[in-house]
Amino acid sequence: MSDTPLLKIEGLTKAYPGVVANDDVSFQIMPGEVHSLLGENGAGKSTLVKMIYGLVRPDSGSMSFKGAPFTPSEPRAARASGVAMVFQHFSLFEALNVAENIALGMENPPKQAALAARIREVSEAYGLPLDPDRLVGDLSAGERQRVEIIRCLLQDPKLLIMDEPTSVLTPQEVEILFHTLRKLSEEGTAILYISHKLEEIRAICDEATILRLGKVVGTCTPRETSAAEMAELMVGKSLAKPGRSDVTHGEVVLKVSGLSVEPASPFGTPLRHIGIELRKGEVLGIGGVAGNGQDELLAALSGEATTAPGSVTLEGEKIGALGPNERRARGLLCAPEERLGHAAAPDMSLTENALLTARGRKGLARSGFINWGKTRSYAEEIIRDFDVRTPGPENAARSLSGGNLQKFVTGREVLQGPTVLVVNQPTWGVDASAAADIRQALLNLAQEGAGVIVISQDLDELLEVSDNFAALNEGRLSNVRATSGLTMETIGLMLGGAHDMHEADKEALHAGA
């Protein structure tokens, strides 16, 4: 490793009004190296990567690429130099096929037939199976990511940047991706890998640079460092692992049987014969890759989508045909995945957002007239009890960071004392310490005797909090298994759709409980 680094960054600084996103950041990447950027949300990873990709200009500092000064003024210039990037959020058109989507991102796209042949060639060479003629709307999240990766590989990049690439993948798909990345690395392509999943970084990365509050706080060789050590470097303090003292399950409190729902939109997922039995004190984790019916399941439980009365039963009462507020009144509360626009109204204040779901249970309105004083105190209670960082309840929801808003939304439901709480992606995009707080709150709720359903794509989270586990695949729910003793391989098979287990003996559902 004595030759010149592929990318060398020295003293990069970028300030935004009120915050220094990157402060004197330096590191380097050798050809063929898999380098990880580690840090919590808001640590400055995105800004740094955007500067390398030409989306943001640094205030000061310098970059060199293959020994020559590197100042990309726009992504096109960065791509021309050999830098490619796979974003966390895909920019694909669902109504076009794979080859058409890839052609759209190219400067001089070849003819469709030639391009399709190239796509097949590259996808086989790197072990990323992909049919160029399929519509993107029909692809899974993992396959969509392959489209983005192949789009990059066609440019023959020297440096490939990947932003949180595994958040939408099953364990098996992660293996395929890692296989591809290792092959690229052997061929001399450097990879800048952004993630906060420490075990993955230990599995694939050669070097890691750790950022905290915009500064480089350390570097390490992930293979030789434990996940706990890296987490401490990232957060700056040691984290308590969420847990609870004893696990006892009471009688069945929520029963879902034969729940089938047609999707509201053409690209939605229909739910098919979902069956769930949730007991008091139980935390049921529902895993699954994005777009397999998570939103639809939450809507069917929250009452946004109504069904036959008998398909959802709460404490013996048939509630399938009731709307959201009637279900809340009976103790079934939900916190959807999308914080801004679904769980909370972005432009409304936190006080107004407290009213959104707590009106009935907290008695915040009498004969239709809102008691703003009481609503405000409830918002303050949530802010205090859940350590929401905000100047006060009069601030708009959109002014809060993702983690703080998630704490507010979770707190709003938890403090209403639900009989059953359903959360979807409770810690998505939330920094590690806030995530730990939220998980602890869910466990405390179960400890007090509530039934909790956690729908999540983060398997580590599910294994940490849930007693029982089921997987959602193409709108079908797998058999429920006790979490203890589950291997990643079993989970992967469940996520991939082991439908044969579906008709299994219903009595076995809670065998592990």
Added chain:
Amino acid sequence: MLVLEKRPQPSKGWIAATPVLAVVLTMIAGGLMFAALGKNPVEAIRIIFWDPLFNAQFASYARPQLLVKAAPLILIAIGLALGFRAGIWNIGAEGQYIMGALAGAAFGLYFYPTENPLVFPGMIIAGAAGGWAWAMIPAILKTRFRTNEILVSLLLVYVAEKLLASAATGWLRNPDGRGFPGSRNLSQIEAMNNPELIANTGMHWGVVAAFIAVIMAYILLNRHILGYQIKLAGQAPRAARFAGVRPTRLIVLCLGTSGALAGLAGVFEVTGPAGQISIDFNVGYGFTAIIVAFLGRLHPVGILLAGLLMALTYIGGELAQLMLTIPAPAIQAFQGMLLFFLLAVDVLSNYRIRLKREGLA
């Protein structure tokens, strides 16, 4: 290079300041337009904004006109604002206004001749019902068949105008009117008259109704759960469904309310200032009220002020046509500028403008 930067939350100061800024910008741009027409811009602006209120020669006539013209604008705009807040776009208030007037007048004239004091209240209720029923057409089509309420409500204005013409020349025509189009003069029939309540103020029952509407709307939007749901549905429809708001109910409610208020404005107009159903008694209040609603930031108190301001530009505009022979389209363009500038400077309440030293290549 100028860049727009989104504020973390809307600026309260700018929300209040933008209407004032818009009025000032309208005066400047309007002044330039009047100058280009060869008129003295300062004099034109003074005639439009100052003379109707304070010029000894005109004020005695113009001041009462202010309330007369502002009342229907405010009444209609309050109803529209509720829908606009919820993202329900009733563009056909003009049609509901006409239908309210027709229903009210038809109800009264059915009993003619009469001295029954209950006829006038009955006409008011009939007027509100007429406007409500006309607004129910887009509401039902939208909730049942997902039609676009903007198109349906707008096109129904032209249907209402045809009905108005047939009423004025046919089924409501004054039998003693020697064949002239137009109904009996309601303002001259004791039991059907909407009189000036206090002499030389322009105050009639419609003005009273407008003030009540402002107060009720204020309470609804700030204190009542329904107003909260209206705002929620407009800002975050998905969050509204999560909060248990039923979109269908809200559509029916908002369109119904705005239709009923427009109908009320219509019946107060034909029984008072207009006096009778004639082919062209409607002067576009239903459309101008859209401008008033936005100029008033969809806020009840704002609408009250915007309605008065808009009425002033009407009266002042007429005066300017008379005194300076400024053509009528120029006055309409002037009023249009007001909405144009308001929407343009509106961006300042959600964004701040920053000067960036280097541009992106």
